[in-house]
Amino acid sequence: MFDICHISHFFFYLAMQIKSDLSDFLCSKLLATPKRFIMKKQKRVESPRHYVIYTYDLTKTSSKSKKVRFVYLLKGRKREKGLVKKMCGDFLVPGCFIIPIRNDEEMQEVFAKWNIPYKRKEVLLL
Numbered sequence: 001m002f003d004i005c006h007i008s009h010f011f012f013y014l015a016m017q018i019k020s021d022l023s024d025f026l027c028s029k030l031l032a033t034p035k036r037f038i039m040k041k042q043k044r045v046e047s048p049r050h051y052v053i054y055t056y057d058l059t060k061t062s063s064k065s066k067k068v069r070f071v072y073l074l075k076g077r078k079r080e081k082g083l084v085k086k087m088c089g090d091f092l093v094p095g096c097f098i099i100p101i102r103n104d105e106e107m108q109e110v111f112a113k114w115n116i117p118y119k120r121k122e123v124l125l126l
Helices: 004-017 022-030 064-075 101-114
Strands: 050-056 090-093 096-100 118-124
Touching (some): 064 101, 096 101
Antiparallel strands (some): 050 096, 090 096
């Protein structure tokens, strides 16, 4: 079975090959969830393969200091682990990361608190 480290290396390789907008491409085309795997929120079943992909855009954020503080929150600073690593997630490309579904609600609260525009997509890794 593949772990998140192998998956992130795969995406890094793909990111090096693709020249266009990587975040949108990876999240909308490559990992588009097949309709048979779409789960309604009422019947959410957590499994070891159930993840959420987040993309965010900081270009519309008001101040540069807010952008830097938000990136430090997600990625960490110096020896500190960021929020994504603490949630057992990994960055796929800049502006796009994946976390397990069990941490989805907490991450949505973070984006709402910081007022950052984002998109999310639930996926099952096969």
